[in-house]
Amino acid sequence: MTARVGVVTFPGSLDDGDAARAVRIAGAEPVRLWHGDPDLHGVDAVVLPGGFSYGDYLRCGAIARFAPVMETVVDAARGGLPVLGICNGFQILCEAHLLPGALTRNQHLHFRNRDQVLRIESAGTAWTNAFQPGQEVLIPVKNGEGCYVADPATLDQLEAEGRVVARYVGGNPNGSQRDIAAITNPAGNVVGIMPHPEHAVEALTGPSLDGLGFFTSVLKHLVGAPA
Amino acid sequence: MTTHPEPAVRETPDAVPAEPQATAVVPQAGPVDAGRRTEAAPADDWSAGVDTVGRADATPEELQPYAELGLRDDEYDRIRHILGRRPTQAELAMYSIMWSEHCSYKSSKVHLRQFGEKAPPSDRLLAGIGENAGVVQISDELAVTFKVESHNHPSFVEPYQGAATGVGGIVRDILAMGARPVAVMDPLRFGAADHPDTARVLPGVIAGVGGYGNCLGLPNIGGEVVFDPCYQGNPLVNALCLGVLPVDRLQKKDATGPGNIVVLMGARTGRDGIGGVSVLASATFDEGSEQRRPSVQVGDPFMEKLLIEACLELYDAELVVGIQDLGGAGLTCALTETAASAGTGMRVWLERVPLREASMEPHEILASESQERMLLVVTPEKLEAVLKTAEKWGVWATAIGEVTAPSPDGQPGRLVVTWRDQLVVDVPPGSLVDDGPVYARPMREPADLILLQADRAETLPRPANPDALRETLLRMIASPNLADKTWVTEQYDRYVLGNTVLAQPEDSGVIRIDERTGLGVALSVDGNGRYARLDPYHGTKLALAEAYRNVAVTGAKPIAVTNCLNFGSPEDPGVMWQFAEAVRGLADGCLELGIPVTGGNVSFYNQTGAAAIHPTPVVGVLGVLDNVAERVPMGFVPRAAGDHDQIFLLGE
Amino acid sequence: MPRVVVDVMLKPEILDPQGQAVANALPRLGVDDVASVRIGRRIEIEFTGEPDLDRAREIADKLLANPVIEDFTVHLVETDETAGAHP
Amino acid sequence: MPRVVVDVMLKPEILDPQGQAVANALPRLGVDDVASVRIGRRIEIEFTGEPDLDRAREIADKLLANPVIEDFTVHLVETDETAGAHP
């Protein structure tokens, strides 16, 4: 049975099609989920894609968090469902308090799109088990509000528990504290990442194929997980 | 946004009377509106000030501010002749907008004809000049559409919003053809790089182009950034959009089928960009109203994204008969163009238009340039489904009128508009769209051209030794025009949609259109105002040749051309000559290269006082790649095992 | 130390997509009695010496507000009135 | 009609790059006596009925402010005190 990975479309989601394509290339079946429908249609994992949900008005992710689908996603995530939030999805996960901290305006105040080297710090999550710890990957970053902040105690706790999943290497594109690019919850099933692995899954359109690992990881995770 | 506090949809089919009789329909204010509508004066207060057709008949001698609206004496006389009476205020506003240079192309029309006359035959062209954008077939099933447009002046006044709404406007043009917008480009011109005002304009424009395009989810795949003091008081912000459609999804703007319903979809209408017709304020308008008429439109890319998805869903379900975007001339243009191109009439109840400010007057509603709106023509049976789709995507959709039959004698129908039971407009739509003035303006080669041309490249001193050569090279490298553009292009998303094969810093952007077959297109925009200033005919040909080359070197076959012609005042014979030469150059160049101009845009009056910008034709060329995997990127690819590429220089 | 606060709001006739998006989201939180939401900026300026309202007005005019689309007001607050200090 | 105003400011310990950018630009305008600039949001809420401070506080807490990085205050203003109305 191929795994079924849901991709949520909020009003203003932009990378939902790309996330679905990445899921497909990784060998799973993408299932499109609609923000207004609380039913997850039995998917095995969920991706909250990038974009500008609700125009990113007020704060990025602040309004999307209240979408009907999010109530189910939050509950399911607490129950162990693998959830990956990419960019806007990461912002939504923080707003929904599935992940600690917040994503704020880039320190240099500009939207920035570039190919970015990341170091995978934790290969112990549902979305990074295909990598080696310390492995460097090249993935596009593109955001205006990607600066990760949290209070020092939270940051220390993330570090101590090995929950910093990836860090920017060779230049921090947005001023994130401790160069943090991705984090996870204590259980390792929920991951938020600012850069866009779904844009690095094809040689023709991406800077590398490194993004694929995030999607193949969850398949591996699902096979290993008890049904 | 699907949880509008009320359904986004507020009219049902039976609210539209079958007969084109004036029927009072009280606009129902929803909760969101309620707060803002409370300021509205009762309807009766307004009717006193509204200029109706009856009043116009009864007061033929009333003085009207047509000159302030930019209409000449003879143009005003023509309007009176067409109508057989003086126009109402609303009609006057409509004629002044539709007969403006911007909408009527009255100074450029006689020249632009060459694009059609000299166009090489093409069996790919599904829609050409005159449509919202040209449509070119690229395979049995697929077509692409692309067009470039200017938003120069608004971007000088308010760089962020001006540039943002420039992107929004061209995207709606593409959407109106039935296409999904898939990429944007932005040819830009600024004043001197170190001028303080450039420090205001440039970051705002870049942020605006990025802010709108990024939020819409359209990759930016190329453009230009050029600095020259001639653009100091008049920067150029041109925006190009590319769209893709299945051949059989091509949409028309024609308001065919009497009895069909006219639906306004998208944002609510506010007082955006009606500065031009503000002299028409009625006596009942309170003091301080002047400042309530912003000349700047504010864009809402989120609304536009929803509008795109809603429209595409409507097209795929075959729910619309005709569609037109609302751009420069707002409802006026959309209503008259859709009716005129079908030869039908239209009956519109203006008070049904959802407003942001309840105190708006009829001529303001007709002239408003509020962004993110589309006009649809739908059959009565499908209205319900259309409104449902709008509701799903959280955009307003309101039935505001219906299509009426041409007159029994075969004459086209009339556009009849009422406002709370008052007849405010009764015109032949074609008179606004097609019968506008056309001028063959005087032209004269600029007097200083001969002096400029005398200063020939051959006579310039050349670097004579290695040191001089080094110095020249360093100066060139330091020139803002040759410098790295990363500061700009990093602010644009080039990855979204996952089909960008080439983008900055490549010569052309390349977009994959069909994931299955690898079919794709390459696009480049180029222009050189300095060449065009020296010789507009050849300068324009050079711009075409450059864009053509940029497309060809990726491995694509160039097949279509779009253009944006940025010039000074057409009333200046020197500028008019430059314009005519540029058009002739582009038409001749296209003939020689064997590709048609499929559309474009003219922007006149780019000048500060008497000083015009350099004539700046910007030319976009589109090419097809049967398989984007075979595209040739710009850089030398490192070879394994010490193999080396050979380098050849082609041409002189 | 007192601060100068500059409130910058979009002119009433200018579209406020942010406010609109928030207003549309409220019913989902069970809030049905809000007629409109407008979102602007609040800027707190601390001077090295005496707070200077005229100076603040000048800064607002030149830098903080865009007079084409925004209006602003300037006023003085005691430090412990500011949002930052009183959650 | 009175409105409720919610002022949302970044917590003092959170870096405010926008405010800093403004502060850094001031010397160029000849302003040398500003110690710091902080930029937040001012949200004006109009209720359909009586303005409701408690309701506004609840909205602010749930939606308008992110408690991880922001503090807010809520207060009532007469309409003609708002920035929008008094340029």
Ligand SMILES: Nc1ncnc2c1ncn2[C@@H]1O[C@H](COP(=O)(O)OP(=O)(O)O)[C@@H](O)[C@H]1O
């Ligand atoms: N305003 C812009 N928007 C997007 N891309 C741009 C813009 N300006 C320049 N570029 C891109 O940057 C690259 C370099 O531009 P330029 O220096 O003008 O190159 P060239 O001299 O080859 O035309 C090109 O890929 C061009 O498309």
